[in-house]
Amino acid sequence: MKLQSQLNWAFTTLLLVILAVTGYVIYSMILGVLIDNERTELEQKGQLLVQILNERYQSQGGIEDFSNFLEEQDLQLFLYDRSQDQVLLSTMPQQYVRGFSANHYFANDREELWEAGNSKFVTSRILIYPDRTTLELILLTPLTDLQIIQQDFFRRLVIVFIVGTIAAVLLSYMLTNKLVTPLTKLKRELKKIEKRKFDDVERVKATGEIKEVEQSVYDMATELERYMTSQQAFFQNASHELKTPLMTIQGYAEGIRDGVFDKKDQEKGLEMMVTEVSRLKTIINEMILLAKLDSEQATYESERIEAAELVDQVLDRALPLVSENGIQLTHSVDHKSVFLADQEKLLRALVNITFNAIRHARSHVTITAKNQMIIVEDDGEGIPKELMPHIFHRFVKGKTGETGLGLAIARAIVEQSGGSITVGESGLGGAKFTITFPEPNSMI
Structure with a gap:
């Protein structure tokens, strides 16, 4: 399966799981919210009815007056006398009265959800006369009415989820396509590299x-x-x-x-x-x-090397060539300068660079060691600009070069020691080779 398909399937699966969990939680919570809202509405209706009853009949009102008024309201309710434990009025069938009485719902004022047979009701109780606690008005709403609202709400929610899922999947496809397309192009470019078609390799736009x-x-x-x-x-x-x-x-x-x-x-x-x-x-x-x-198997035994000692060894080895070519070799050394490298191999690299400078110099070569740098300069003709980028490659040499391997060896030694070597134009007029090493502490 392609990466884009894998990403889309993973995203879609994750989205469906999240939506399923969210839908279940909302479906479970919505009924409780509807019951609370319905109970509040019943309480408000009951209080309004009680207020009307109190204002209209006050203390002279009889049960018959209450009954006639309440029956006109088209509500499911009971008029209950707590002192006699008796239902005085019911707008619901008697089977519910018997069922509620059998479950002692009338006497238990803490039970807010009544059940009779397969039916459940949300209830609210209000005292008709606050100063006389024996007569209560009990309003009821079938739970099935709330469940219908719950299911209708959930159906709407499912429709929203479906539309949102489709939009999210389309957006996911667009984003993953934008993500995967550069990888597909990179794959094609890698095939070109595999076939050594380097001139055909193109840049790929990505972020x-x-x-x-x-x-x-x-x-x-x-x-x-x-x-x-x-x-x-x-x-x-x-x-x-x-x-x-x-x-x-x-x-x-x-x-x-x-x-x-x-x-x-x-x-x-x-x-x-x-x-x-x-x-x-x-x-x-x-x-x-x-x-x-x-080769990776080359062994480098790093040790702390004092710049003064290293330069002295180079001068000793360069003396015959200096005398033969009539060159003046001067040096300037910071005695606090210390390098961390393989001394024997670093000496070989510096000797190669110095001998190269002596062979190409007219009359003067300088060696400078300071901080973490060693600089070798000469006053010769310098290195042609077209040759400078390749001067450290194998068998690349100037007019008076020997094997063309000396500078390649020097570069390999310096880089294996953790340093870098560069070449440029010298203020003396010839070439300037600069060897730079990191601080000894940062290499330990």
Whole structure:
């Protein structure tokens, strides 16, 4: 069953249960309300009759006078003498008089609902002479009259419930349709993602939590497209990076085997083969490291790292390259700055970024560590704007880059450590890499 049908059935069932309970409660209460109202009306009629009797006949009025007057009123009533326990007048058949007498209703002034056979009556008792408590006027109304009103009211109520239920179900259908339609469209968009038709993915109009889901689906599609594109680029670049040294090695090896080279060229060829093998080894090792860093199984042993100690280790490792390229490497460190990360891996990331800056710098590289940031800047040509969004992808490198994996490794290490890395333009004229970590306390 579709979600929309499930929601409509659930809403309709709940509505019917609520209406059934409400109808039962109202049906049960309405008879009590009608009895109370009828008793009040009987009391008002009785008081009016008693007032007329008192004014017209006062103390000289006899029973016959009362009887003649009361019989003219077309009411169901009794004239009862409490002192004699006798019904003096009745406008109802004698069978009711006998039935009420047998149940002692006349003598019991607390019983307000009388029953005789299968009939029930609502009653009200009024003293004819307030100063003489022996003569009472008892008015009655059949309960069936009230039940007819009750049933008529309930029928009207059922009609209202039916109309309200139909309107509520139609409204429910409209609302659930509005709710489910974006989900149905999202399903179609997910099918496109499943078939890798990323260019055909369209935005879906929605609100609330469904809008958040839609945004997540769209972001997922964008990320999957970027990932697949980067994977294709990775395999293309990897094959190119691996193919070039292999072809060099193959060419020199075949030349040496076939005796094409003289002794001097053979030695040069062997040296070139060793260099290319070393390059291949470096690329493969970095690819393996990057795969481990991207894997969930990669182990990160976080510890508190002092920025001053970390920067000193980077300077020691960068000294040979600095001397070779004639670059000035300066640093500024806030000794209160502390990071929480895997020291060995973070050192590897910072070394990669620093070496990259040294290779692209003209004359100056700076390392700044303050608060929870490490900033590496150079005065080189900078990173082309079209290359900047992809600079941390695998095998993306500049003119003087080596394997194109150093910055990808650095990003993986920083992100696995809970930090972030960004690149921008430096005030020195070249590139500016900024590594940011959260406060150590917030990571514990």
